[in-house]
Amino acid sequence: MSGSDVRTPKDLADYCRTLAERARKASYRLAQARGDTKDRWLHLCARYLSERQDEILAANRLDLDKAQQLGLSPALRDRLLLTPARIQALVASLEAVRHLPDPVGRVLASEVRPNGLRICKVAVPLGVIFFIYESRPNVTVDAAALSLKSGNAIILRGGSEALASNRVLHTLMQQALHDTGLPTDAVQLVDRTEREAVGYLLRLPEYIDLVIPRGGEDLIRRVVAEARMPVLKHYKGNCHVYVHADADLDMALEILVNAKCQRPGVCNAAESLLVHQAIAPFFLPRAAAALRAQSVEIRGCARTRQLVPDAREATEEDYAAEYLDLIISVKIVDSLDEAIAHINTYGSRHTDAIVTQSLQAAQEFTSRVDSAAVMVNASTRFHDGFEFGLGAEIGISTDKFHARGPCGLAELTTYKYIVLGHGHVRL
């Protein structure tokens, strides 16, 4: 950051524009790169991560010391922390991405038209991705790996609290680019901490094809409001488990507790339970006991509170909330219809589950709940790129445009049409 204090905003705008221009240029070369070259890069990154572990940990210590001085919470400092084990996990994830098939060049469709013209729809990279994220320095490497493997240049903007760590990781990935003959501008780090840098980059649709923000809802809303290019995102995960009248109650209990408690701080954890009134008297007291055993606070509707007297009253805000914590809202519904309407009203279009033995109820629920993933007799926690077999994910989208649900390598590509004729003209 030497000298950054004396730079003017004009400098910063130029800095951002240059970064983006260089990424665009690199993206053209990267789009042509062979799969084995990209895989060699992934392998070299993994090797350099292992070899330069001490250097990485030393830089990370600088970030952690500063975080302590700034009074960051222990939770935030833990997110910032790199350890030898976490670095080895990164090495493993690089090798996992290396072993995934190259998404570029896949023929998605190909047809010879009656006039003999061959139409091929071929997967190609999107171009340049701007990735905005918070603390975790391991995300720096994961995001770059998925981006480069899918043939996209990436501009990384991590949290300022992780800058020292990110700089070392970035240098190491650029070294690997250099050593494999790939353009070093294919992975760039925004090495300026001013907030305005993000705004400048979001106004450069001529160089940046896609923004992926990962972090709190406020960050994402700010990015969506300012971006002049598409944004791949989800605001939040207010996921529901609906227990239908004919559910296997043991199964429902297991799914509920897993969805709520297995990892409460993530977007696909359940935040709300809906129970059909016909089985509420049998199910809710058991559910409340099981949740209480896991220290989960219950906030329920009036009917819920008759069956679970110590539950707090749920407000409208509760039904819309993503707690990311050991809290759950509960509502008794009169019908499948009411459950579906509630989810489509209060939910976040992320992940919602039904527990039922009825084929018709399952079909109604899965077709009418307007969410990226709908689960039948399975925990919401399965909505995940690895669990869905994509190999890895750069995020989950609740949008309907381009990609919905977990976004892996294929979702970081677009396509072009290649048309082969032999002198074809239109009549």
Place this chain on the structure above:
Amino acid sequence: MSGSDVRTPKDLADYCRTLAERARKASYRLAQARGDTKDRWLHLCARYLSERQDEILAANRLDLDKAQQLGLSPALRDRLLLTPARIQALVASLEAVRHLPDPVGRVLASEVRPNGLRICKVAVPLGVIFFIYESRPNVTVDAAALSLKSGNAIILRGGSEALASNRVLHTLMQQALHDTGLPTDAVQLVDRTEREAVGYLLRLPEYIDLVIPRGGEDLIRRVVAEARMPVLKHYKGNCHVYVHADADLDMALEILVNAKCQRPGVCNAAESLLVHQAIAPFFLPRAAAALRAQSVEIRGCARTRQLVPDAREATEEDYAAEYLDLIISVKIVDSLDEAIAHINTYGSRHTDAIVTQSLQAAQEFTSRVDSAAVMVNASTRFHDGFEFGLGAEIGISTDKFHARGPCGLAELTTYKYIVLGHGHVRL
């Protein structure tokens, strides 16, 4: 429009919001509609178009009279004109869409994971489409047909000069919705002519999933700047024909003349010719003569003008221009590399063609030209939904996100993940 002059902007905002809310509600029901019901709607629309032809033509005459009073150009009035033949063409296109397969419910991918969880990726409608277009009233029916067949509710905003025609067409389509038991709000017309109505609707991402503007570049830029939801679009088509050093010159000539002259006013017509310097002395004089025979004006680089003395000098603006007219810019390039760089700099990422006999040149060109469609030895005019076998198109996209190239029924859908377990929980 009765009374619209005395309404306040607040009224208009409410009107737009109500329209959009009703479209959203209708979209939920429409998403569940059976294919044969949607097809019956298409068939009824075709029947009503034929049966009520006189009424349609009478309304169209009102629009035409007004257009003449307002002094609209003959070209614009021709775009506005409906004739019995044009109505029969609409009937035919409705029947063509009816015979296309239903894009909703297709299983795009399905896999049983090692843990027994079945993951299905299923095509579903986007939801609500806001379609903004100019004069041609036949577009009203074509757009509604594609939208409804793909399970999407549509809000139509045509040009005010076509309002009387559009009202009759809209009434007739709503009648068909009513008669097939589909929600009548699935096809709505913005029946207010104030420009601000578009702005209000563009700020309702909670109800509208996609905007499709079709018209001049200014209209599209305005929509992109204001829209809070994704936009499917192309700004313009500055399409190139590049004649490589080894091209079959007869073939090159045929393709060039077809691409430029077969229908010069459309987005996939060629606007620029690039010629490799090695064959320029043989090809350009012939090309100039053939183009001149079709009344095409030539604007060339200095070297072009040595070979084609009566060519005007081409400016930077010429190389970036979409003439939509009998004008072409010409440049002699030293290499395939220069041709590709020129296209990626000045082009519009729409459609670009190479004429060559070299496999390597074809591969370089198709992989490095960053356009929605790249053609080898074929006219740019083939970039079209019908020619590509999509059956019909609602527009062409030069964006990389969601859909690129011609957008047919499949491109008006998204997908959701349906996950089937039998009590699955995450470990």
